[in-house]
Amino acid sequence: MNEIVFSGEAIAAHAVIAVLCILIPVGAALVWRFCLKKGSMRYTFIGAGMFFLFAIILERLLHQAMLPLVSGNVLLYTLYGALAAGIFEETARYISFRFLMKYSRSAENAVSYGLGHGGFEAIYIAGITSISVLMMAAEIRSSGTAQMIQNFTGGSEAVAEQLRAQLLGFSQMTIPTALISVFERIVAMALHVSLSVLVMESVMVKGKAWLYPAAIAIHALMDVPALLYQSGKIPLLVCEAIMTAFTAVWVFVAIRYYKALRAK
Template sequence: MSVAPITLVCLSLATLFVAALPVSLYRRLRQPLALDWRDTIAGVAVFAFFAAVIERALNDHVLHGNAATAQLMANPVFFVLYGAFAAGVCEEVGRYIAMRLIERRAARKPNIPADSAAFGYGIGHAGAEAWFVGVLVQLQWIVFAVLANRGNLDEHLSNLTLDSVLRVHLILSSLSPLFAGVFAIERTAAFVFQIALSVLMWRGVRAGWKGILPLAILVHALIDVPAAMYQARLAPLAAVDGFYAVAAAVVAVVLFRTCRRKRRVARAA
């Protein structure tokens, strides 16, 4: 089998776009919002530890390692609930801890924009997700596609089982320019949501509101519900991606307006 050149080009462009998104946004906002690189590194570290390590280990145990929970997760309703709240709890607990630590340092810098730390952290958290969940995975499929077009794929996958090799071929056969577009939309929407969640958490932490962590977990879980429903085959991909595209656009507009309004108020004061 082979992957069409146009598909490879579209997938490569979509991957480059997602890879450049956090870097370009950080450079664009670094001076206007007085971003601190330490906040961004904190965001990267939190996602890498709480999502890529803790959440992944929890998922392996619940979905595969424990027979009782694995059987329970065979029910689509329980799978959706678990999938949504597992990500929400792991990531938001990490975000909350990081924000509490960042808030102590930010208190010594009263002249910076109010949401500077939130955006700095959010870009790091969202950027890490974009790379770990998006860029690195798609780079693997691009390499597999190139190997398939050269006729070297099966040789490269010789250490895998027959079922795994067939699964790789099946996924490669499903790749298309539309898939590349869907990938770019999904990762961009996730990027917007992560920054919005960071701003939400930051404002709650700075206000000293004790309910901010449960609220952030709930909001994060609600965002993940459509994706979990698709994985459980309860919703079509087109509907899920359409919802995320519209929701991300609305969130981006609201985020831009509220942050711009706060900057104007700060300047007037």
């Protein structure tokens, strides 16, 4: 088995992702609550917990059944992946605002929730993943690729091949790509906060219930470029440009709804 080599730049790149994708979400939540004196940390933790329950546990259970059926078709894979993310995460938001935050609904707490939801996503998907990569890279350096993969997979050949492919990709990480990854997480957090405001509006304001399904559609559309990139249909920079422009539009819309909610 050929050795997988993590260069100094690859190690530094994953360290950058790990540090920034933990510090930025935590810092944003703390600034919002303690510097700007807005919202409550309680709802930040609710946002994080609901993301974990709906996106990490429930959605992945559905993926186990559905992905083998759609993975061979780019169109079906993209439609399924986008809709599943939108439905699960926006439903988590709606349930939180409708029931868990029934007596504390406000624009400020919507932002607190969004920072928890989007922040935990950044920490889990990027921060913790990069920490795991750094740990595996350290073990590769000390005991070799074959032994490390054996330790992590328990001898399963199929899992070993999958892990090896992932490690090969991780070993090619560069500083510019790491910074793009961090920027992507910031953009995603901004969208999560914006969608939280829209869903809060759907719960608080009579006649605005349509904003909940609208949030599902917006979330699904945001995931389309990422899924197309993963399928090799568009380059990374095009993907990031589309997602950034799309998010900027909804941040602008959410600011207007935020101001309207605060006035109520």
